[in-house]
């Protein structure tokens with residue numbers, strides 16, 4: 001008999017006796033205690049067994065569901081939702097079809113997680129590898145083109161010729177040549193350009209072909225020959241480690257890099273290479289800055305200059321420009337306390353080792 005409690009849970013469908021294809025109008029009920037029964041219009045049981053002994057087909061789209069009783073007779077219905085609702089109280093996770101329904105969501109979540117991890121992996125591992133490959137296969141003409149277009153853009157828009165007196169320029173240029181002569185490219189590998197910075201203000205930056213720009217404003221702000229040299233040594237470090245080129249390639253993204261390495265210099269890649277001014281908007285990573293700082297300290301030390309110059313300069317921009325300044329130089333060369341401390345510690349370490 002159908003109890004009061006389960007009377008509402010009644011699914012309409014058809015029933016097939018074992019080994020026949022003759023359909024009988026029937027309904028399916030779940031009795032208290034978990035017994036499944038297919039009954040005819042008059043309420044007489046056609047087949048009945050414990051839920052655990054019945055086999056319920058998985059839900060696949062709107063395909064009719066089949067419940068196979070222990071006696072091999074089959075109840076079939078298109079009322080998928082009704083079946084799910086009816087059987088929900090008795091279906092245990094891990095047993096039967098409801099389990100596979102529940103599994104659907106964790107599986108989707110897992111898929112999303114895997115895709116996200118893959119994307120992270122591409123950015124963490126594929127991009128750095130592609131960047132290194134791109135740097136390796138970059139024809140020497142590319143950095144030259146990049147740099148000359150950047151200089152042309154800047155000279156046409158923000159820069160004015162330097163107003164530093166000839167003697168100051170000569171002193172800086174001479175010592176710059178000494179610094180450059182002991183670095184990887186040699187003194188011919190670098191060109192120092194003096195400019196009045198305009199809205200770029202106190203700044204120094206290196207372009208990938210070894211072109212280094214020093215603004216009058218920076219020389220005035222530093223107000224100390226050694227400090228200026230420390231900054232120039234830092235910029236030589238950026239060139240030596242090919243930071244700018246890496247930076248550009250990183251910004252090109254996976255697609256750009258693949259096109260670039262594949263030699264398909266289409267419009268997109270040309271944009272990346274010709275839009276030289278984009279170079280200035282790129283920020284070096286913190287690790288690139290740290291690398292250039294160490295380079296400056298080592299180079300200054302090796303050439304008999306003051307290895308602490310770069311720390312002094314960082315302190316200067318911290319004090320003069322303040323943390324809230326939106327100066328390009330500060331944003332591209334953040335003078336964080338840890339950076340100041342790092343450079344100071346490393347310079348003192350080098351000096352101590354030298355006197356031992």
Ligand SMILES: [Zn+2]
Pocket residue numbers: 234238284289292332333
């Ligand atoms: Zn830097």
